[in-house]
Every structure is written in structure tokens, then in C-alpha cells.
Amino acid sequence: MxxxxxxxxxxxxxxxxxxxxxxxxxxxxxxxxxxxxxxxxxxxxxxxxxxxxxxxxxxxxxLEQKGVRRPAGDDGAAVAVSSLVLKSNGLSMLRDSSVKNLRISVPGFELGQKATITSNRVHVNGKRETEIFGSMGRRIAVRDLLITRPTKAASIEYLKGNRTGTAAIQVVEGDEKSQIDLSTSLETAPVRTIAVWIPASRQALDDEVMLADYIDTELRDALQLAEDAQLLKGSGTGANIMGMWTVATGYIRHVTGDKPSDTLRRAITQVQLARGVATGIVINPIGLEMLELDKDGEGRYQFSYTVTDDNGRASVWRVPVVVTDAMGPTEFMVGDFSRAARLYDRQQATIEIATQHQDYFTRNLLAILAEERVALAVMRPEVLIKGVFTA
The missing domain is CATH 1.20.5 (Single alpha-helices involved in coiled-coils or other helix-helix interfaces)
Structure with a gap:
């Protein structure tokens, strides 16, 4: 090729x-x-x-001259900021510390062409407080007045005694002496459940550290309020506790013209006449206000109420006071609580978390439950005195 x-x-x-x-x-x-x-x-x-x-x-x-605008002069030359500083009359004053700062105007510097920086154009993050603030629990409750014992029983059986008759002097030898009668009755105090719960998402509890503590505090406080109501005003019917107010002895020593402080003092005496020693007063916040604002005819406070312990518990007529919303605004109870009743804890207040509720497992929800099981036995209702302040 x-x-x-x-x-x-x-x-x-x-x-x-x-x-x-x-x-x-x-x-x-x-x-x-x-x-x-x-x-x-x-x-x-x-x-x-x-x-x-x-x-x-x-x-x-x-590009370098964009930071310096041309002045209105005839030559149109760019003006350097450094040259303006050197030519300033205040430079010598700045050097000898006669002034603390120096302000120089730059000719032709067009502020109008620049966007003004205002607060609505700049986003500043606020400080996030991790603690959650809300309702506050009370320092003391009705159970603090009672002797509390643990139990594993479903109900508490106790003997309630009653005495009739009095002892007396034998006037003449051979006469029949005074006789008293003692009768007893078997009473039963069933264990009752007091509970409250709230739903919450699993993510919320995982992401918010303080949320779990907040929920725990709130549930326990709600449980305590319900417990106060049952220990005082429980009707004893159905699943209710037989409360102390329900079986207490009525106040009978009222004297016309008595003020609230007078009434409480006479109620203390009624407890003593029933062979008890007043260990507590249960009253509504409004009732305590009535006592503390009580004045004489010249506008002077009758007496001041002191604090008896670190819990801030007031003392009226030397008797500790428990303040609770479970009592009516004008209601009061004075009693020898350590002898009158016993509180039995079958299950102390606990917090449980579970997903076994409806479709909570598939929805990543949790049921948070606060629960307790208690029984109240009122053995001596005669040393519990209940009443209402009169106008």
C-alpha cells in the first residue's frame, strides 16, 4: 500500500x-x-x-475609595479619614487628655444611602429560664396533725369505747358505791384510694428536664388537696373516707358578742373538758385572716400570731394552725388529733409512669399517675370540736 x-x-x-x-x-x-x-x-x-x-x-x-465618598470640592479628590484626623483641632486636646473622645465629620459621607439598624432588624435571643413556675404546694397538711402508721391490710378494725357514769364519794360506809359503764363497739375503716393522673408525651419528658419535676410536684399537691378534703369532709359513703368533720362534736360554748379569737379559745376549753389536749386548729385562709385582723374598739390589733416552726405554721392561743381550702371560709376545727384519730398508710403517695392506656404506646404518650391508699380511724370524736364563726 x-x-x-x-x-x-x-x-x-x-x-x-x-x-x-x-x-x-x-x-x-x-x-x-x-x-x-x-x-x-x-x-x-x-x-x-x-x-x-x-x-x-x-x-x-x-474598591478602596468606596469607603470614602468624594467631597463637594472642585477638585473632586477622595478624602482619606486619616488626613482628616491629623488636620483636626481636637487632636492635640486628645493627646493631652483634655478630652476623652474625638468626633470628626467626613464630607460627602452619604448616611442616607445606608439602612438604619434598629431593634426590629436585629434579633437578640432571650435567656431561657429552665425552671417552670406555677402553683405552689402548701407547707403543711391535715395529715401532719395525725399519728400515721403503715399497714398491709385492706381495712382497719378497731374498738371504739364509750364510758357512762362518774366516780363519787361514798358518803356512808356500807352505801352502794358509784358505778360506771364501759361499752365498746367494733368499727371498720376501709382502705381507700386517692389518685390523680395526667397524660404527657414521651418527647416532652425527654426534651424538658424540668418538666418531669414540675409534673411530679403538681400531681403530689393535687393529691394532698384531695387527701385533706377526704380526711376532713369525707362522707364515709361509697368509696369515701369517713372524715373527722363528719363525726366530730359540735361547738356548744358560744357566748353572745364573741369574736373569732374568743370562739377558738372557748373551743380549746371544750376539748380540755372532754379530757383532751388541743394539738391543732384547722381553718380556712379567710378564717385565719379574720383572726389576724381582729381589732379592739380603738382600732388596735388584739394580739399578734407568732411562727412556731420552720414550716411557717402560725400559732393561735399556743395551738398550731393548719390552713387548708378544704374548710369553709368561716369553719373551724379544734382537737386533740393525736388521740382522736389514726391515719394508716397502705400505700404512700407514689408517682407511676406507664404506656398501658388506650393507644398511648403507639402514640408515644405516657400516663403519669399519682396515687395513695389510706385508711382513717376516728376513735375519740368527742375531742374533735367543729364549729362556725358567727358574725
Whole structure:
């Protein structure tokens, strides 16, 4: 197979090739022409680089002068801030500490073209307080007045005694002496359940550290309020506890003109006449206010109430006071609570969390339950005195 080659050699190279068969002068002339052509290309490239460099420097200068606006002068030259500082009359005063700061106006600095920074344009994050604030639990409750015992029974059986008759002097030898009768009755105090619950999401408890403690506190406080209501006003019917108010002895020593403080003092005496020692007073917050604001005919407070312990429990007529909403605004109870009743804890207040409620498992919800099981036995209702303040 024969291949034909096309001669694409430049005339210069062709001449150079011919010189190999001709004279040396032709070769030197070809080299000279080739050198001139290369130098011309180098000069053209250098000119292009110079032009590019000048254009780049002009752009850089334009960017640098954007921080300084041209003044309104005739020459239109850019004004440097540093030169304005050096020319300022206050510079010497700044140096010798005559002034604390120096303010210089820059001519032509166009503030109107800049956006004003205001509070609604800048978002500042507030500090998040982790503690949750809400309702507050009470320091003391009705159970604090009672002797409490644990139990494993479902109900408490106890003997309630009653005495009739009194002892007397034997007037004449041989006479029949005084006789008293003691009767007892078997009573039963069933264990009752007091409970409250709230739903919550699993994510909320995982993400909020303080939420679990807040829920625990609130549930326990709600449980305590319900317990107060049952221990005092429980009717004893159905699943209710037989409360102390339900079986207490009524106040019978009222005297016309008595004020609330007088009534409480006479109630304390009624407890003592029943062979008891007053260990507590249960009253509504409004009732305690009535006592503390009691004044004489000249507007002077009758007496002040002191604090008897670290819980801030007030003392009226030397008897500790428990304040609870379970009592009516004008109701009161005075008693020897340590002898009158016993509280039995079958299950102390506990907090349980579970998903076994409806479809809570699939919805990532939790049921948080606060629960207790207690029984109340009132053995001596005669040393519990209940009453109402009269106007």
C-alpha cells in the first residue's frame, strides 16, 4: 500500500531545508527571521499583560475609595479619614487628655444611602429560664396533725369505747358505791384510694428536664388537696373516707358578742373538758385572716400570731394552725388529733409512669399517675370540736 504525503512545511522551513543542499548564508538568514518573529510575539504578550495590570489596579483603587465618598470640592479628590484626623483641632486636646473622645465629620459621607439598624432588624435571643413556675404546694397538711402508721391490710378494725357514769364519794360506809359503764363497739375503716393522673408525651419528658419535676410536684399537691378534703369532709359513703368533720362534736360554748379569737379559745376549753389536749386548729385562709385582723374598739390589733416552726405554721392561743381550702371560709376545727384519730398508710403517695392506656404506646404518650391508699380511724370524736364563726 502506497501512502502519499502532502508537503505542509512553511516556506521558511522549505528554504532552510534547501540550504542543506545550498549555501550557509541562506541558513543564517532563516534563523534571523525566526528570531524576529518570536521577539514580536513576546512584545505583544508583554503589552497585553501591562494593559491587564493597569485595568486591575484601577478596579482595586475604586474598591478602596468606596469607603470614602468624594467631597463637594472642585477638585473632586477622595478624602482619606486619616488626613482628616491629623488636620483636626481636637487632636492635640486628645493627646493631652483634655478630652476623652474625638468626633470628626467626613464630607460627602452619604448616611442616607445606608439602612438604619434598629431593634426590629436585629434579633437578640432571650435567656431561657429552665425552671417552670406555677402553683405552689402548701407547707403543711391535715395529715401532719395525725399519728400515721403503715399497714398491709385492706381495712382497719378497731374498738371504739364509750364510758357512762362518774366516780363519787361514798358518803356512808356500807352505801352502794358509784358505778360506771364501759361499752365498746367494733368499727371498720376501709382502705381507700386517692389518685390523680395526667397524660404527657414521651418527647416532652425527654426534651424538658424540668418538666418531669414540675409534673411530679403538681400531681403530689393535687393529691394532698384531695387527701385533706377526704380526711376532713369525707362522707364515709361509697368509696369515701369517713372524715373527722363528719363525726366530730359540735361547738356548744358560744357566748353572745364573741369574736373569732374568743370562739377558738372557748373551743380549746371544750376539748380540755372532754379530757383532751388541743394539738391543732384547722381553718380556712379567710378564717385565719379574720383572726389576724381582729381589732379592739380603738382600732388596735388584739394580739399578734407568732411562727412556731420552720414550716411557717402560725400559732393561735399556743395551738398550731393548719390552713387548708378544704374548710369553709368561716369553719373551724379544734382537737386533740393525736388521740382522736389514726391515719394508716397502705400505700404512700407514689408517682407511676406507664404506656398501658388506650393507644398511648403507639402514640408515644405516657400516663403519669399519682396515687395513695389510706385508711382513717376516728376513735375519740368527742375531742374533735367543729364549729362556725358567727358574725
Amino acid at each position: 502506497n501512502t502519499q504525503y502532502t508537503n505542509t512545511t512553511t516556506p521558511l522551513l522549505t528554504k532552510s531545508y534547501g540550504d542543506q543542499h545550498g549555501g550557509a548564508s541562506d541558513v543564517a538568514q532563516a534563523i534571523t527571521e525566526l528570531t524576529k518573529s518570536a521577539n514580536a510575539r513576546i512584545d505583544a504578550t508583554a503589552a497585553e499583560l501591562k494593559e491587564f495590570k493597569e485595568a486591575t489596579n484601577a478596579q482595586i483603587m475604586d
